[in-house]
Amino acid sequence: MEDIDAIALLQDPVRRRLYEFVAALGREAGRNEAAEAAGVSRTLAAFHLDKLVDAGLLEAGSRRLTGRSGPGAGRPAKVYRRSAAERGVSVPARDYGTAAVLLAEAAEAAGLDVELRDAARRRGRSLAAADGPCGGLAEFEGMLARRGYEPVRECEESRGECGPGEGGGAVVRMRNCPFHVVAEAFPPLVCGMNLALLEGLAEGGGRVRVRMDARPGWCCVVAEEAGSAPPSKNNED
């Protein structure tokens, strides 16, 4: 399926809600919970979820949702997760991905890490200036969301997710790396660029700080309230 056809499928509001629910979940989603989140029947959700799989926007698997196994555990349910494949449409046709990889390759070969980071930090500052000064972590989260980072609040103590404003030492982790393809090809160079860009974005307000905290499946950077304790110094009480 052509990218443009796959993306056109998301025009349907029910499909769009289902896709966004699964994409934001960060784990495999069952049909029932997806149907509930999208406010449609299970049958209709199943129909649209499978359309999204056909288009390559989601991937399907099967899992026993009860967590039990062996006889009597029930048959495995169909589950969905976001496909790692990227879809992009440019009209007229442009290919910035190839340009980015070539530029990164040249920058890597020339050892231009510092120059790239300086440029990224400056860009972050000017983007922040255009967006208006960033107040607290919640505002910064909004800024990250608009830039495609898919921010998620994580309470450092429990390592679970918690809602905005909950808890003091909350950390914002990003589910999506907007530079994924180039970052996978040149990790230190591009992750360093990303960190510098976000440092520039966070500057000014002085209430948010960003730092490198790379983990599989996540953007390499996290954001937190400035002055909050680093994770290695957990409270003893």
Added chain:
Amino acid sequence: MTDDHRTADAPARAEGPRHHLAQFNVATLKFPLDDPRAAAFVELLDPVNALADSAPGFVWRLVEEGMPDATGMRPAGTDVIVTFSVWESQEALWDFVYKSVHLESMRRRREWFHRHAEAHLVLWWVPAGHVPTVEEGMERLALLRERGPSPRAFTFASSYTAEEAGLAPV
């Protein structure tokens, strides 16, 4: 940091992969390790090595006898430090190198190391249980530099499977 998952992994490891991935890399220091300008790098050594030792898929790393690491061994030149380790899979190695605190030391590599015009990291498959020697690491790096990536000496960007390397499952 705990090593709980290693104990949890132990039974599975007994019937784990038959082949492991070895990695050897060289880095040319801009300053001696006791130079203040290398201090930030030296500070990262212990925590990053501890992280490697407890990382999923970690099998072995080179350590100088009686020392916590191999930074004192200079098989490739007096100002060249080497890193040498074995992993259960390429994914496990990738996640440690680029998806852990280790990335921070990679990000700052230009502060401490000269840029290598030639390849500085080489990967190859070894039978599980085989502990490779430093000579072997040096040979594989030389092979990569002379002939480019092949099943006997490759890189992350152009990798080969154990089967392609002639180490088919027994």
